[in-house]
Amino acid sequence: MLPLEDIRVLDFSTLLPGPFATLILAEAGAEVIKVERPGGEPMRGQQPKYGDSAMLFGQLNRGKKSIELDLKDPDSVANLRPLIETADVLVEQFRPGVMDRLGLGWNTVHEINPRLIYCAITGYGQSGPRLQEAGHDLNYAAETGLLSLSRAADGAPVIPHTQIADIGAGSYPAVMNIMFALHARGRTGEGCFLDISMTDNLFPFTWMGIGLAQATGVWPTGADMALTGASPRYQIYRAEDGIYVAVGALEQKFWDNFCDAIELGAGYRDDRDDPASTIAEVARLIAAKPASSWAKRFEGKDVCSVLMNSLEQAFHDPHFRQRGVFGHSLTQGRLAVAALPMPLAPLFHGTDLKAGYPALGNADALLYEPR
Numbered sequence: 001m002l003p004l005e006d007i008r009v010l011d012f013s014t015l016l017p018g019p020f021a022t023l024i025l026a027e028a029g030a031e032v033i034k035v036e037r038p039g040g041e042p043m044r045g046q047q048p049k050y051g052d053s054a055m056l057f058g059q060l061n062r063g064k065k066s067i068e069l070d071l072k073d074p075d076s077v078a079n080l081r082p083l084i085e086t087a088d089v090l091v092e093q094f095r096p097g098v099m100d101r102l103g104l105g106w107n108t109v110h111e112i113n114p115r116l117i118y119c120a121i122t123g124y125g126q127s128g129p130r131l132q133e134a135g136h137d138l139n140y141a142a143e144t145g146l147l148s149l150s151r152a153a154d155g156a157p158v159i160p161h162t163q164i165a166d167i168g169a170g171s172y173p174a175v176m177n178i179m180f181a182l183h184a185r186g187r188t189g190e191g192c193f194l195d196i197s198m199t200d201n202l203f204p205f206t207w208m209g210i211g212l213a214q215a216t217g218v219w220p221t222g223a224d225m226a227l228t229g230a231s232p233r234y235q236i237y238r239a240e241d242g243i244y245v246a247v248g249a250l251e252q253k254f255w256d257n258f259c260d261a262i263e264l265g266a267g268y269r270d271d272r273d274d275p276a277s278t279i280a281e282v283a284r285l286i287a288a289k290p291a292s293s294w295a296k297r298f299e300g301k302d303v304c305s306v307l308m309n310s311l312e313q314a315f316h317d318p319h320f321r322q323r324g325v326f327g328h329s330l331t332q333g334r335l336a337v338a339a340l341p342m343p344l345a346p347l348f349h350g351t352d353l354k355a356g357y358p359a360l361g362n363a364d365a366l367l368y369e370p371r
Helices: 017-027 055-060 076-086 106-112 137-143 164-188 200-216 226-230 252-262 275-287 291-298 311-315 318-322 364-368
Strands: 008-011 031-036 065-068 089-092 117-122 192-197 234-238 244-248 305-307 329-332 335-338
Touching: 008 017, 008 076, 017 031, 017 055, 017 089, 017 117, 017 164, 055 329, 065 364, 076 106, 076 364, 089 164, 106 117, 117 164, 137 164, 164 192, 164 200, 192 200, 226 234, 234 275, 244 291, 252 275, 252 291, 291 305
Parallel strands: 008 031, 008 089, 031 065, 089 117, 117 192
Antiparallel strands: 234 244, 244 305, 329 335
């Protein structure tokens, strides 16, 4: 039995943060019922297509059910009441106050179902002067200082290559807090309201900068920390053929092994006084040989250094294939592609290797189930 097989989730969210959170819950066995507006969530219409909906929609909504409902209709609460009465979790992603205006706010649904866990994911939380501001991932990273710590060689900030706020500060904290709430409900019998603020939850990603600043009085600005470019031991170097070598040889034993492998001169191995010179010399050595040469030198040695994979190479890597990372399929009719891997231990991972995304309104009948 999967850990959430007896849990019913009502999902009012769209795009990425909420749908990814409920996808994790669905993969762990929960029944996730996606409540969509007439015509469906906008992401269904994006390109590229997979079946009759968008590929990205399919990846985020694998194994869920769908209800098509106009939440602006005054009868919405009455129509949803049977589901609210039987639900364990409700996830929504509107700005504060929207669900109240729709008649689906915390106080209303808590009165209907006191055991319900109500999870609201927003950019700025349910209080504070910014609670009504619109925003997206890049805005949140900029306002929390996270973006200032990711800079190109010329000092300009770099757009993150994944949605850190949406997933790392939205989806994951939502799932964690829902699980905490379910555990607490098992003892008290009471549901609760969860205020998940993506900006609040980005600050843990700046842990090093905040810690160093408070200890030294100097606030970091980007490539001035060991893990953001200041150290030769944690650096990306370009080989002769344009392939990059990612070095993470932080501990002394790994650094010594790495220095031996690249034959770094003795004068550069102590990188404490002049790390910039060591970076330049390591870069010169790495640039003198193709990546295949470095791969052979690193093989079988603890150097914490690898060649950078493309996404395609990583997708086909034998290690991840052997571990079954891409062992589940997103199916639609006769179509089948690899499903989005889930951050679940194998013990709690869904056993349904093949599953599709829901057709719009495929679970409308649930609205009329007897109470």
